[in-house]
Amino acid sequence: MKxxxxxxLLAAILAMIAASSLAEGAPEEVRxxxxxxxxxxxxxxxxxxxxxxxxxxxxxxxxxxGTRLLWDSLLANxxxxxxxxxxxxxxxxxxxxxxxxxxxxxxALATRNLSMSRPLGFGDSxxxxxxxxxxxxxxxENISDLARHPxxxxxxxxxxxxxxxxxxxxxxxxxxxxxxxxxxxxxxAYKGLADxxxxxxxxxxxxxxxxxxxxxxxxxxxxxxxxxxxxxIYRADLERRAPKALRAVLRLExxxxxxxxxGMNNAAKIDRRPETQxxxxxxxxxxxxxxxxxxxxxxxxxxxxxxEHLRLTLLSLGAAIVVALPLGIxxxxxxxLGHAILAIASVLQTIPSLALLVFMIPxxxxxxxxxxxxxxxxxxxxxxxxxxxxxxxxxxxxxNSAIALGLTPMQRLRLIELPLxxxxxxxxxxxxxxxxxxxxxxxxxxxxxxxGQPIFAGVRLDNFNLILEGAVPAALLALVVQGLFExxxxxxxxxxxxxxxxxxx
Amino acid sequence: xxxFECVSKSYGGSVVIDNLTVTIRQNxxxxxxxxxxxxxxxxxELIIGLEPPDKGAILIDAExxxxxxxxxxxxxxxxxxxxxxxxxxxxxxxNIDLMAKEVGWPLKRRRERVDELCALTRFPPSALDRFxxxxxxxxxxxxxxxxxxxxxxxxxxxxxxxxxxDPMIRAExxxxxxxxxxDLTKTVVLVxxxxxxxxxxxxxxxxxxxxxxxxQGQFRDxxxxxxxxxxxxxxxxxxxxxxxxxxxALVAQARQG
Numbered sequence: 001m002k003x004x005x006x007x008x009l010l011a012a013i014l015a016m017i018a019a020s021s022l023a024e025g026a027p028e029e030v031r032x033x034x035x036x037x038x039x040x041x042x043x044x045x046x047x048x049x050x051x052x053x054x055x056x057x058x059x060x061x062x063x064x065x066g067t068r069l070l071w072d073s074l075l076a077n078x079x080x081x082x083x084x085x086x087x088x089x090x091x092x093x094x095x096x097x098x099x100x101x102x103x104x105x106x107x108a109l110a111t112r113n114l115s116m117s118r119p120l121g122f123g124d125s126x127x128x129x130x131x132x133x134x135x136x137x138x139x140x141e142n143i144s145d146l147a148r149h150p151x152x153x154x155x156x157x158x159x160x161x162x163x164x165x166x167x168x169x170x171x172x173x174x175x176x177x178x179x180x181x182x183x184x185x186x187x188x189a190y191k192g193l194a195d196x197x198x199x200x201x202x203x204x205x206x207x208x209x210x211x212x213x214x215x216x217x218x219x220x221x222x223x224x225x226x227x228x229x230x231x232x233i234y235r236a237d238l239e240r241r242a243p244k245a246l247r248a249v250l251r252l253e254x255x256x257x258x259x260x261x262x263g264m265n266n267a268a269k270i271d272r273r274p275e276t277q278x279x280x281x282x283x284x285x286x287x288x289x290x291x292x293x294x295x296x297x298x299x300x301x302x303x304x305x306x307x308e309h310l311r312l313t314l315l316s317l318g319a320a321i322v323v324a325l326p327l328g329i330x331x332x333x334x335x336x337l338g339h340a341i342l343a344i345a346s347v348l349q350t351i352p353s354l355a356l357l358v359f360m361i362p363x364x365x366x367x368x369x370x371x372x373x374x375x376x377x378x379x380x381x382x383x384x385x386x387x388x389x390x391x392x393x394x395x396x397x398x399x400n401s402a403i404a405l406g407l408t409p410m411q412r413l414r415l416i417e418l419p420l421x422x423x424x425x426x427x428x429x430x431x432x433x434x435x436x437x438x439x440x441x442x443x444x445x446x447x448x449x450x451x452g453q454p455i456f457a458g459v460r461l462d463n464f465n466l467i468l469e470g471a472v473p474a475a476l477l478a479l480v481v482q483g484l485f486e487x488x489x490x491x492x493x494x495x496x497x498x499x500x501x502x503x504x505x
Numbered sequence: 506x507x508x509f510e511c512v513s514k515s516y517g518g519s520v521v522i523d524n525l526t527v528t529i530r531q532n533x534x535x536x537x538x539x540x541x542x543x544x545x546x547x548x549x550e551l552i553i554g555l556e557p558p559d560k561g562a563i564l565i566d567a568e569x570x571x572x573x574x575x576x577x578x579x580x581x582x583x584x585x586x587x588x589x590x591x592x593x594x595x596x597x598x599x600n601i602d603l604m605a606k607e608v609g610w611p612l613k614r615r616r617e618r619v620d621e622l623c624a625l626t627r628f629p630p631s632a633l634d635r636f637x638x639x640x641x642x643x644x645x646x647x648x649x650x651x652x653x654x655x656x657x658x659x660x661x662x663x664x665x666x667x668x669x670x671d672p673m674i675r676a677e678x679x680x681x682x683x684x685x686x687x688d689l690t691k692t693v694v695l696v697x698x699x700x701x702x703x704x705x706x707x708x709x710x711x712x713x714x715x716x717x718x719x720x721q722g723q724f725r726d727x728x729x730x731x732x733x734x735x736x737x738x739x740x741x742x743x744x745x746x747x748x749x750x751x752x753x754a755l756v757a758q759a760r761q762g
Contacts, residue, residue: 401590404553404662405604405652406579415603419594494594496636 028056028242030249033070033079033366036063036445037186038268038275038460039124039206039230039261043083045279046256047232047249053289056245061447063456064366066159067092069358069446075112078365078447080235080242081249085124087228089116091165115236118253119229122261124206126160126225127217128170130199135216142221146200147175154181155189155198165226166202173224187460190215206258208266230256255286272463301454302473308368308449309477312440316372317433320379324432325425327380328387329413332421338388345381353378353439357446371443371450378439379432386428390421423493430485437478441470451477506531507552507660507692512561514547514716521547522558523716534686534693536707538700540739543713545696549662552694553584565660580608583653587665589645591637591652597644598633601651608656622651625685643674650682654689661686663695667702679705700724700743712736 030051034044041062048060061079064070071093073079089109090099099105109116128143130152135141138149146152160166161183171177184192189201190209203210203217210217238246260282267278283289327345331338351359356377360370394417402416418425444452451474458466507529514522521544529535537545550556551563554575563570565578584590591600601622602615610618623630626647637645646666653661666682667675683706686693697703703710704724711721720732728744731737 397586397588397590398592400550400555401584401586401592403555404579404582404584406576407604407607408576411607415607416592420592496592496594496596496638499593499636499638 028054028245029059030056030081030238030242030245031059031061031079033061033064033073033082033447035067035070035082036065036456036460037204039204039265040083041275041457041460042264042268042279043120043230043232043252043256044081045275046252046283047081047083049279049283049289050248050251050287051242051245054244054248056242058245061366063444063453063460064447065354065358065445069361069366072361073366073447074114074233074235076362076365077235078367080238081232082234083120083230084116084233085228085230086119087125087165087226088163089231089233091226092163095164109233110236113236115234115239117232117234117250119231120252121230121254121256122206122258123227123229124204124261125228126166127203127205127220128200129193129203129210129215129217130201131193131196132214132216134199135218140216140218142219143170143174143224144221146179146218150178152179152199153197154179154200155184155192156181156202157186157189158183159186160202165224169224173222185459187462191462206261206265208262208269211262212266212270230261251287256282260286269461272461298469301469305449305451305453305470306473306477309437309440309451309474312368312371312375312443312448312450313433313436313477313481316375316440317379317429317436319372319376320383320432320436321429323376324380324383324428325387328384328425328428329391329417331384331388332391335392338392342381342385342388345384348377349381353442354445357442361446366447368443368448370446371440371448375436375440375443379436382431382435383425383428386424386431387421390424390428391417393424394420419494420497423489423497426485426489426492430482430489433481433485434478437474437481441474506564506566507694508564508567509548509551510562510564512551512558512563514544514551514556514559521716522551524561525716525718526561527711527718527721529692529694529711530709531692532690533708534695534706535709535711536703537694537696537711537713538698538703538707539713541698542715544716545698545713546664548713549584549664549694549696552660553579553582553662580604580656581658582660582662583650583656583658585646585649585653585661585663585666587668589637589649589669591645591649593637596634596636597628597640597648600637600648601633601655603652605655618655619651622654625654625688626650627681641674642670643678646670646678650685658691660692660694661689663693665696665698668697682706700727700740712739714739 032044032048032051034040044060044062048058051058064073067088070079070082070084074082086102086105089105094105094108097108099108106116128146130140140146140149156167161181167181171179182198189198190213192198193201193215194213203215205217209215232249232252234246264278264282267273268275327341331341353374356374357371360373364370364373398416398420402412407415440450441452441455443450444456451470453470454466455470458464458468458470509525509527512522512525513520537548539545547556551558552565554570554572557572565581568574568578570578592603595603598619601619602610605615605618619633620630622628623633628644628647628651632640632644637648640648650666667678670678679702686706695706707724709721710724710727712719712727714735720727720736727736727740731740
């Protein structure tokens, strides 16, 4: 049922790239984002379906990293709508502004040209949880009881750790100074809890795992966790740009109660039904919305992701080759300058890939562009370094012979130096390409699509098949890329350089 | 004629060529000899412009060698080094006619010239499509010599051209080279550390020590009228080595030459 929507997505991307000027008289366009957890994806999919039902062209960008990324994308006009929670808005995003009630929240949003829907009908608060039998054994019912058990191991989500209303506030309020929590992915925290490697995690009250794993939600006896109503926040100009689609999306106001949301989360995470099906089923029962969409088949999903992934890899690698080759040649010929070039490229390489991707967002927005820029930077070092060493390793006697023959610098580069350095250069390109294919999977976190998307969705949904759907093609693509470069080596590296034996007289 | 006028050259503070003045005469073979580190290879590198002198002037047929004139003057020179300096990614023929191709010689002319050089250096034409790694040491030096001779230069510079060869091939190639030099009537400058080889090839011998010329002339002059105690020591060490190698024939031949 995603088929039509994904086609529309492709069409929308193509339209944006190729002919934004042709947009006149086009249908309404709505770009919806969601965070990388199931509830957010389902809510965004509900909104996307309602908007689509009005004939609007809808893009749903899934698996976008955390709150800050969504918020920034909304402010930067990269997306139009995303599901958020009032507590998160008050305590985290707008924590520096003194927001006491919903009215001041609306005002604060309005100054940023944003609007907020009425609550969707359910609250999703933070809580701390433990396995029921552990809690019972230790006699822990309230969060304040935790202070008596300093040996408990805490595995907390990174967002919870950093939110002002999250761990810092809880630790202070409950005197949990002795606790040294480990940061981890929220979905993985549940697994750690279940297998006993950690004892306490943070959770959302609507998490289906709470009942699935038998997790005891500890009472917030000092009332630290804020009420956290789910809402949609959207760009105010949507009322003008896409009034019909917005009206349809706002039908979700007050339409989802706690039980419905937990049910949908449960269906997606525990019963492993695709979020799209879960969302469609809810809309069919609650709004009688006919499901006009079909599932995108495996072949077509794979083909689309392959195209997305190849686009990321080819553009970034191609640009990296164009830039890195001359830099490598300079570095190989001028060692002093070369040290500086290599130092800069090495520093780029040490930035964690996810951080580099996020750094690119203020410059390029979200989507393929920042991913291509980050992958480009990552691909530079192997090519520069290998090209430089390929040039530096040309024996002085050959250099001198080439000069003594009377060849000009350009002739020497073309006829002697590049062919002699070609094995090293190609090896560098091969390394860069293989790293690039792997790293490109992270692009999914900033909306670039590709093989990473099913991987992250699979981790989130604990769906091994979905992980394989991304990981297997990614590994195959890396092998194909490696094979292609080995073929290229055979064709491009002069035969004389591949001879190993030195015939004696 | 190649002339050095008060030329000095240092590398990283150590003087390699020290205020040296010398004239290398046209159409004869001059052997530069001296112990290692005496500056003889540097002298060749200065002539072909691989390195600029720190001080002084180098004149090729009265024309000063500058970074600007070097490109043109190099095409009148051929340069052969110890290990041949052949480009491993090009086969023998491509090595030989690389420069001729770049200056626009048509295929036919290049082929004819390569055939001519194969005959001259007694290189089997069937081996022209082999890569340097597939050639023997002696064959590599023949290819290197052909490459140096391809554009028919006036000046041929050879830096220990036989140094990497085993004694049998070396003796054979020595004889051939000498007859090639005689037939070609070119200005040949040959660097060697071997007095026997210098005597064998050199119409004139220039003995270098610590970047200076200590004596120049013929072999006989060096042996019979050493200008400095160093000359006598150098000659004595080399001749006794030759004697020890029981290679009297070469010495005798050199004495006669």
